[in-house]
Amino acid sequence: TLHGMLRLETQGIVLRGRFRPEASGPDASNEEFCDRRILARIHRSTIGRLRREIEPVPVASFIRFLLEWQHATPGSRLTGEAGLVEVVEQLQGFEAAAAAWESSVLPSRLTDFHQSTLDTLSFSGELAWGRFARRTSDAMPSAGLSRNGPVSIALREDVSWLLDPQRDDLDLTGAPAEVRDYLRERGASFMPDVVAGTHRLPSEVEDALWVLVAAGMVTADGFGALRGLISGAAKRVQRASRFARRARVRSSSGRVGGRWSLLAGGASESDDTVEARAGQLLRRYGVVTRELVAREPMAPPWGRLVRAFRRAEARGEIRGGRFIAGLVGEQFAMPDAVDAMRTVHRRE
Numbered sequence: 527t528l529h530g531m532l533r534l535e536t537q538g539i540v541l542r543g544r545f546r547p548e549a550s551g552p553d554a555s556n557e558e559f560c561d562r563r564i565l566a567r568i569h570r571s572t573i574g575r576l577r578r579e580i581e582p583v584p585v586a587s588f589i590r591f592l593l594e595w596q597h598a599t600p601g602s603r604l605t606g607e608a609g610l611v612e613v614v615e616q617l618q619g620f621e622a623a624a625a626a627w628e629s630s631v632l633p634s635r636l637t638d639f640h641q642s643t644l645d646t647l648s649f650s651g652e653l654a655w656g657r658f659a660r661r662t663s664d665a666m667p668s669a670g671l672s673r674n675g676p677v678s679i680a681l682r683e684d685v686s687w688l689l690d691p692q693r694d695d696l697d698l699t700g701a702p703a704e705v706r707d708y709l710r711e712r713g714a715s716f717m718p719d720v721v722a723g724t725h726r727l728p729s730e731v732e733d734a735l736w737v738l739v740a741a742g743m744v745t746a747d748g749f750g751a752l753r754g755l756i757s758g759a760a761k762r763v764q765r766a767s768r769f770a771r772r773a774r775v776r777s778s779s780g781r782v783g784g785r786w787s788l789l790a791g792g793a794s795e796s797d798d799t800v801e802a803r804a805g806q807l808l809r810r811y812g813v814v815t816r817e818l819v820a821r822e823p824m825a826p827p828w829g830r831l832v833r834a835f836r837r838a839e840a841r842g843e844i845r846g847g848r849f850i851a852g853l854v855g856e857q858f859a860m861p862d863a864v865d866a867m868r869t870v871h872r873r874e
Contacts, residue, residue, distance in 0.1 A: 531559045541565055582851040587871040588813065594870060595812045595863065597635040605637045610644065611681070614653060616810055618680035619688045619803070619824040621659060625673040625756045628749075641753070648748045649784060654682040655749060656789050657742035659823035660690035670736025673756045676823075687802045688824060690742070691792035701726050701734035706743060706788070714747070714787035735786055747784030797834070800826045804834040808844065812863030816855045832856055 534540045540559045583591075594602045597613060604612055613635045622631050633639045647653040657671075658678045671677070680688050698706060704724045709715060712723065721731050736755065738744035746752070803824055807814050814835070819825040826834075835858040839846045845859045849867065859867075 582848045583871040588850045591867040591870040603637045614679050621676035623674045624677045644749050655679045656745035658688045660742040671740040687799050689792045701730045702737045705734040709788050714785040746786050800830050801834045813849050813859040815853050815857045
């Protein structure tokens with residue numbers, strides 16, 4: 527009886543738990559045993575029934591839903607510092623033009639976006655920016671980041687699995703190599719310290735920093751450095767002779783950008799990283815399809831994504847099925863996204 531069931535459990539033939547509603551409760555006597563194969567069959571049947579219950583919506587309805595899901599409609603915009611953090615948490619890992627973040631991406635999702643709030647969160651260490659998708663070519667970029675260069679913003683605590691692994695075989699020479707070596711040895715540093723430590727001209731150090739940013743190797747404490755690049759202030763360097771009395775060389779990006787540091791480390795290609803990125807894609811879009819993530823730089827190969835989604839579906843954390851009509855392949859969604867998309871579809 528019970529002793530025999532426990533022995534079968536240790537052999538992996540049966541599983542112990544509460545499988546029926548009437549067996550729920552804190553009482554240990556309500557525990558039940560079920561054959562492992564029968565339980566798996568019930569589980570597959572339940573998932574199949576849930577998938578059949580889904581009514582796919584047209585792509586147009588999904589687009590309407592996505593605008594609300596990402597807080598890009600007047601009635602769904604967020605507010606305050608907490609709202610900015612929520613928007614960044616949803617969009618982190620997505621690459622947009624450097625000039626677009628403060629001009630369109632964030633203001634379209636917040637009713638009261640202020641640059642000072644972004645600066646405060648960046649200097650406090652809550653947010654970080656940079657190119658998290660590392661270059662795949664063997665050569666370093668020939669020029670530094672421009673105002674239209676792709677940049678991501680993220681919660682600093684999540685950079686570890688958003689950042690691609692660092693490549694050590696890049697052909698790095700000259701000022702960029704010296705600046706990288708200085709930051710690697712000294713850690714986060716202000717630009718005047720980098721200039722003094724490398725014995726390079728401020729303009730050379732500044733150009734080298736933006737080349738390293740474009741390569742996904744360097745970031746700054748604050749968003750002001752990136753803002754200076756966008757406005758052109760980062761390039762207005764006042765030159766003076768080193769022999770002149772009271773000579774000063776000032777750089778706008780070094781003054782407002784805070785300390786510069788390496789984007790060290792990077793995520794491995796483990797299952798944990800794939801699951802973390804799969805969850806991020808679901809939080810961003812609500813519903814994930816193969817076509818939707820085709821241009822996502824942080825998206826793992828679709829086959830590995832599907833396996834991660836299937837495991838989450840088996841645990842009851844997400845839904846699988848056909849949510850959007852006209853798209854081929856498997857689709858996966860957050861449970862609350864399914865209900866929200868149906869609501870939007872029924873709305874005029």
